[in-house]
Amino acid sequence: MESHQRPSTSNGEFSMSRPTRxxxxxLLTSLVVIGAVVGGSAVAFGYTAGWLxxxxxxxxxxxxALAPPTGVSPGHRRNHAKGICFTGxxxxxxxxxxxxxxxxxxxxxxxxxxxxxxxxxxxxxTDATVRVRGMGLRISTxxxxxxxxxMIDPPFFPVSTxxxxxxxxxxxxxxxxxxxxxxxxxxxxxxAFAAWAxxxxxxxxxxxxxxxxxxxxxxxxxxxxxxxxxWSLVPQTAPVPVSPEDLAKRGPDFxxxxxxxxxxxxxxxxxxxxxxxxxPGDPTSDPSKAWPEGRRSVEVGTLVVQQIxxxxxxxxxxxxxxxxxxPAGIRTSDDPFPAARSSAYRESYDLRTAxxxxxxxxxxxxxx
Amino acid sequence: MIAISRFTAIQRLLHWLMAICxxxxxxxxxxxxxxVMPKYLPLVAVHKSLGVTILLLALIRLVxxxxxxxxxxxxxxxxxxxxxxxxxxxxxxxxxIAMPLLGWGMxxxxxxxxxxxxxxxxxxxxxxxxxxxTALWDAHFYLAFAFFALVLLHVAxxxxxxxxxxxxxxxxxxPSLTSRH
Numbered sequence: 001m002e003s004h005q006r007p008s009t010s011n012g013e014f015s016m017s018r019p020t021r022x023x024x025x026x027l028l029t030s031l032v033v034i035g036a037v038v039g040g041s042a043v044a045f046g047y048t049a050g051w052l053x054x055x056x057x058x059x060x061x062x063x064x065a066l067a068p069p070t071g072v073s074p075g076h077r078r079n080h081a082k083g084i085c086f087t088g089x090x091x092x093x094x095x096x097x098x099x100x101x102x103x104x105x106x107x108x109x110x111x112x113x114x115x116x117x118x119x120x121x122x123x124x125x126t127d128a129t130v131r132v133r134g135m136g137l138r139i140s141t142x143x144x145x146x147x148x149x150x151m152i153d154p155p156f157f158p159v160s161t162x163x164x165x166x167x168x169x170x171x172x173x174x175x176x177x178x179x180x181x182x183x184x185x186x187x188x189x190x191x192a193f194a195a196w197a198x199x200x201x202x203x204x205x206x207x208x209x210x211x212x213x214x215x216x217x218x219x220x221x222x223x224x225x226x227x228x229x230x231w232s233l234v235p236q237t238a239p240v241p242v243s244p245e246d247l248a249k250r251g252p253d254f255x256x257x258x259x260x261x262x263x264x265x266x267x268x269x270x271x272x273x274x275x276x277x278x279x280p281g282d283p284t285s286d287p288s289k290a291w292p293e294g295r296r297s298v299e300v301g302t303l304v305v306q307q308i309x310x311x312x313x314x315x316x317x318x319x320x321x322x323x324x325x326x327p328a329g330i331r332t333s334d335d336p337f338p339a340a341r342s343s344a345y346r347e348s349y350d351l352r353t354a355x356x357x358x359x360x361x362x363x364x365x366x367x368x
Numbered sequence: 369m370i371a372i373s374r375f376t377a378i379q380r381l382l383h384w385l386m387a388i389c390x391x392x393x394x395x396x397x398x399x400x401x402x403x404v405m406p407k408y409l410p411l412v413a414v415h416k417s418l419g420v421t422i423l424l425l426a427l428i429r430l431v432x433x434x435x436x437x438x439x440x441x442x443x444x445x446x447x448x449x450x451x452x453x454x455x456x457x458x459x460x461x462x463x464x465i466a467m468p469l470l471g472w473g474m475x476x477x478x479x480x481x482x483x484x485x486x487x488x489x490x491x492x493x494x495x496x497x498x499x500x501x502t503a504l505w506d507a508h509f510y511l512a513f514a515f516f517a518l519v520l521l522h523v524a525x526x527x528x529x530x531x532x533x534x535x536x537x538x539x540x541x542x543p544s545l546t547s548r549h
Contacts, residue, residue, distance in 0.1 A: 022532060030531035037527060038520050045516060048395050050402035058402045144489055146481050162404050318496050319479055324409055328487065332409060340404035342412075347401075349478065350505055356498035 057163055059347040062340075065169035066121045073123035075359025078348035080134050080150075082125055083117030084256045085314030088268065088306040090139045096275055096300035099227050100219035102329030103141040105300055112303060113138045115316040116206040116259060119152060127255045128247035131197050135211040135233065136321030137303070145327035148319075150341070151211035151233065154200075157287035158193035162340035189288040201241035204250070206259045207269045207305075208239035215323065215335045216284040219275070228278040228333055230291070233271035233303055260308045271303040285334040313361050320349040373439040374540040382429045383541055389422050390464060394516050416471070417484040423468035430461060442535045456522060463515045467508060474504035 022030070043052075050056045063078045073081050094107030104110055118125055119132030134152040141147075159165050164187050171183035184190050203209060211233040219227045247254065263269060277296040283289040311317050324332055324342040332338045352359075375383070393415065400411035441450050475482050476492035477500035483489050494500055530538035 022534075027532060030527070033531060034524050034527045038524050041520060041523070045395065045398060048402075049398040056402065057404050059404055060402075062404060144481075318498060322480075325481060332406075334406075336406050339406045339408045343401075343404045343408045350502075353478070353498040354502040354506075356502075 057166055059343045062162075062166055062169075062344045063347055063351070065166055065173065068120075068122045069173070070122065072121065073359075074355040075352050075357075076123040077117075077352060078344070079121050080117040080119055080136075081121050081123040082127075082130075083115045083134075083136070083311055083316070084259065085309045085311055085316035086114050086116065086259075086263075086305045086307065087309070087315060088112045088114075088304045090273070090301055090303055092301035093299070095298050096219075097222075099221055099229065099275060099277065099298065099300075100329040101222040102147065102219075102327040103143050103145065104139050104147050104327060105329075110142075111140050112305075113140075113315055113319065114303075114305070115311070115319075115321065116255070118255070124252075126248070126252040128244050128250065128252075133206065133209050133255075135206075135209075136316065136319075137233075138319060138321065138325075141327065143327075146325055147327050147330065148321050148323060148325040149213060149231075150321040150323050151213050151231075153209045153211060154193065154196055154214075155210075155212060156192065156196075156290045157214045157337070158190050159187055160189055160286045160288045162336055165340075193288070201239070202244050202247060203239045204242045204247060204254070204258065205237070205240075205262065206255055207237040207262055208235050210234055211271070213323075214287040215337045216278065216287070216333045217326070217335075217338070218331050218333045220329055220331070228282070228284045229275050230278075231273060231275045231300075233273055236270040236272060236302075256310075263305065263308050269305040271305075272299055273301050273303060274298070275300050285336065287335060287337055312359070318353070320345050322346070374542075375439060376432075376436050378432055379429070379436060380541055380543055382425060382432065384543055386422065386425055386429065386464070389418055389425070390515075391519065393418055393422065394512060394519070397512055398516075413484075413486070416475075416482065419468040419471050420484050420490070422464060426461070426464040426468075430465070433461075439540045442533075442537065445533075445535070445537075453525070456518060456525070459518055460522065463511060463518065467511060467515065470504050470508040470511070474501060474508055477501035477504055 046052055050058055066079050072078060077083075090104065090110045090112045092105050092107055092110065094105070096105035097107075099105070114135055114137040117134045117136065118127065118130040119134055120130045132152050132154060134150060136150045137148070139147045159168055167183055167187065168190065171179040174180075184194075213231045216228050216230050219229050221227070251257070259269075275298045276291065277298070278284050278291055279295060282291045282295070309315065322342050322345050323338045326332070374380075396411050396415045396418070400408055400415060403411070441453060445453075472482065472490065473494050476494040477497045479492075479496040481489065482492070526538055526541075529535055
């Protein structure tokens, strides 16, 4: 190895006359400085990592609070753990190009991959017992971008902030009978969700469900103007209300069986994607607050679900439907939830991919 | 006093520039995985962009190091210290190149689109795979802590040379605004 160096001793090494040995005081001062630099850096690192902040809300804590009393279902998502894959198309009609320059809104057909699911952390939950149903969706465009979104069927979210969501989970999981009343007192917006949960009709099929983004996002059009929006998938299959008692008679997995049979026998299912634009001053940062009626609403296309596949060997299994994976022309708003969800989903994905042997794929691809 | 050799200007520039970037990366990395606040998103975005930048700088730095070499260590430095110095530098180079590659691989194996600097898309270098994602994630995570420990050791040793041994080693890498030779 060639050394780039100035004149040196003949054997290629250098020496210099060093100052006389350091005084003890100098030595001690130096060691203290070294200790302070190293120790201070380590403390700063530990603080950044959260090790010194027991109150910080970390993705770990969220996942812990989500875990069912019976324990997590290894290999499965830490929430919305029970689900079934679908593939199909998104047929954009071009109407939304005025709101967003994302290619996914230019008229055309784009491959869609998704997952119908239940809002529970228990992968073995009985379908009739879970109030919230959801859809994960990924639309891919020829420019190489992806739009990932994860929506649920309530018209608004139970709480206003991620911290409140954590408190809700703790209260729900608490054995203390005062836990929920205390939570509701501190988070009065929950009452509206509780009323929806109690009174809104249940349906017997994923095909009849609305799926709503709840979180707002910013669409940027080709002129550079921003629009705060929320979107919904409105079912083209008419919802038929069925009581939860009747649903319970249909078997623990009736939703997955029903959607599989329905697509096989009646063909593709459709949802109309509707984008609603906020007026200035509308609460874009609070998904527990619906926007007032009459807001500008644009039908931007149709989701066509063409094929259903079981999750175990299905294409949706190893996709993290992180709602912050967005194409150019869509970005996050001041709504704090997408970031919190992205953080939690990241950890859930890391954990479940490490547990793949606990949720083995069937070699032949045939559902067990 | 015989004139001491030092690292070339480009080597010194790369060292200090990358020191800032690498320390920032370690803090951003450990901070971003411990938060659900809105800052999570820009922290991750910076982490990915800076990671790729560090990879490019590290490869340039490796070429520069192979070309120019390094000034010799003091003749009176004990052999165990010499070995520790050399092996720690091998380890630092290995980590600064391996870590971004592990990150890139991990995202590829997780079927995540990889975007840096708000618009540049990087191709997936691996197919989706639970096993690979897990292995690469674990490697990236645990090696990050090893990297931080090594950085602390490196800083402690540097200060030891500068303040206690006072043997000119620190001066070989120290930035200087005027040419002293």
